[in-house]
Amino acid sequence: QRGIEDLESLAAALVSLDITVKRELEAGRDEVRVMTAHGAKGLEAPIVFLPETTLSRTARGSALLETEAGGFLWSASGKADGPAAAAARARRVRKDEEEAFRLLYVALTRARDRLVLCGRVSSRTKEETLQGWWRALNDALAHPDVGPQVRAVRSGDLEFQRFGPDPTALGPAAGADAATAPAPAWTSEPAAQEAYARYASPSDLGEDAVAPAASPLARSRGLGRFRRGELIHRLLQVLPDLESAVRETSARRMLGREPDLAPDQADEMVAAAMGVLNDDRFAEVFGPGSRAEVAVAGTAKALPPGLAISGRLDRLVVLPDRVLVADFKTNRPSPDRIEAADPAYLRQMALYAGVLADVFPGRRIEAALVWTDGPKLMPIPELLIAETLAELGRNG
Structure with missing residues (x-):
């Protein structure tokens, strides 16, 4: 979160931390x-x-x-x-x-x-x-x-x-008899199966998720399947905190540190990231008070009983009357309408919106997907979020 991008800077940051670890031996234990x-x-x-x-x-x-x-x-x-x-x-x-x-x-x-x-x-x-x-x-x-x-x-x-002196023989120690009690009845009964894990990742819930579209760079000069998406996500995380005049130069400098990236690939990724950042439709998402990579964990009234999620929001903006949450998607081609998006994406954003509604009571929760292909900003209607949560509850 401090924008450290290389090993040398990370090592310097760790050295500068003022942390003292104190270790003490446990007292009075027969071991x-x-x-x-x-x-x-x-x-x-x-x-x-x-x-x-x-x-x-x-x-x-x-x-x-x-x-x-x-x-x-x-x-x-x-x-x-x-x-x-x-x-x-x-x-x-x-x-x-x-x-x-x-x-x-x-x-x-x-x-x-x-x-x-x-x-x-x-x-x-x-x-x-x-x-x-x-x-x-x-x-x-x-x-x-x-x-x-x-x-x-x-x-x-x-x-x-x-x-030195000979040790004094003390003989066997008088051990205290450990108190025993009968095991409670529930220990002999099979545990009830839980509907969900203790904390579930919103992106992993549901078995009907469409396989993510492969990056067009998937087989180009050895780049992995999700490499393009990871790099653009990183640009969209770091660049909004910089002055607009230096964003493109900084983006090229960041991608220049990737040895497996060809110049034309870097140009395409920079153009995709800058296309989002320079679009007026996304001004609020990247404006003052917005935060990147916000961790969220917990449950909510709108979620199915027993379900607790743990995830990370690509972008969060808390305003006096509403809360904006956005997730970046780099799939190409991007869908033309929100209903055609991957069901896993809709489920993910619906879960985030449900938790945020409890965290910020009285404020309207607005969720959206940001597609770097286009670029496109696709708000998710409240009705679609409610339908997605209801379907998840029936399947759970």
């Missing part, structure tokens, strides 16, 4: 949480196990190596490294090790009362050859300030090292 060290950052638990401290880094990583100067070198194998590539590869190894030890620090500082460090190796692995976390932990336990307080402890067939 075991399994997390990565990275995911546990900022949390605390009474007892923390590190089950895998003997794993070593096995991934080769990308062949693209970053240098100290901020450049990049491509080297698929260390055997072929020259001096610059070898230095860049050593830099990446150093950076990876620094990040690994930052994660180890996070993992070690999550425990409030007790920390249990574990590891497993094959019978052929010599402990002195292990590196990474295990080597760092063993070196820490052998430190002169720590080593004298480390002692060997046996538990059954296991022998392990312990630093």
Whole structure:
């Protein structure tokens, strides 16, 4: 809705957002949480196990190596490294090790009362050859300030090292008996079938919808079937908010970012969009106070019982005495009269009008289809909207 059209602008907008996400550990729950060290950052638990401290880094990583100067070198194998590539590869190894030890620090500082460090190796692995976390932990336990307080402890067939006081055996916790109650009678009865989904899309209701007319560009230079309609919709969404003098130039600049669009295709789409925007019949639809892509969801007295819709209005104008709602259609050729329009389109607009009538009581709801082919503005008579809703209620 802010008119962002490229990835670079979107990334800049996200970076500028001032959002802080605070994570807290649920208190007092008898459960075991399994997390990565990275995911546990900022949390605390009474007892923390590190089950895998003997794993070593096995991934080769990308062949693209970053240098100290901020450049990049491509080297698929260390055997072929020259001096610059070898230095860049050593830099990446150093950076990876620094990040690994930052994660180890996070993992070690999550425990409030007790920390249990574990590891497993094959019978052929010599402990002195292990590196990474295990080597760092063993070196820490052998430190002169720590080593004298480390002692060997046996538990059954296991022998392990312990630093700090022995834990106090508390025995099994006295679990509270969960209160049980008989299941209510309705749980054994089949649920009544609902007439509609919780929220239905107005464009999907009804099985008699005519298949949308294929765009004339459907098989032209690889454009998809609905590509023309999507691009014209985007133009009609963005251009009304710009000064009229720069609309056509902006439209060509927007379509110029589409790599699969030929110049003649872009010209046709710009002409279709500008034909609508420059037509006096559409002045109110795109005038002051009009809004594009308005989300609407809910039910209404005029809708069949149990039906709630969720959709998006192409254009909405709220005036003191009436409400205008318009939907853009790019089908070609467009019908000559509203009664010949696709029944799915009429049903869609009737549902929108029904909901808006409850949202804006006392105001007249005027619905219309805007065809870019022509262009044409086709108001939908109130009687036709009422008949469409009545038919939908009978079929539901």
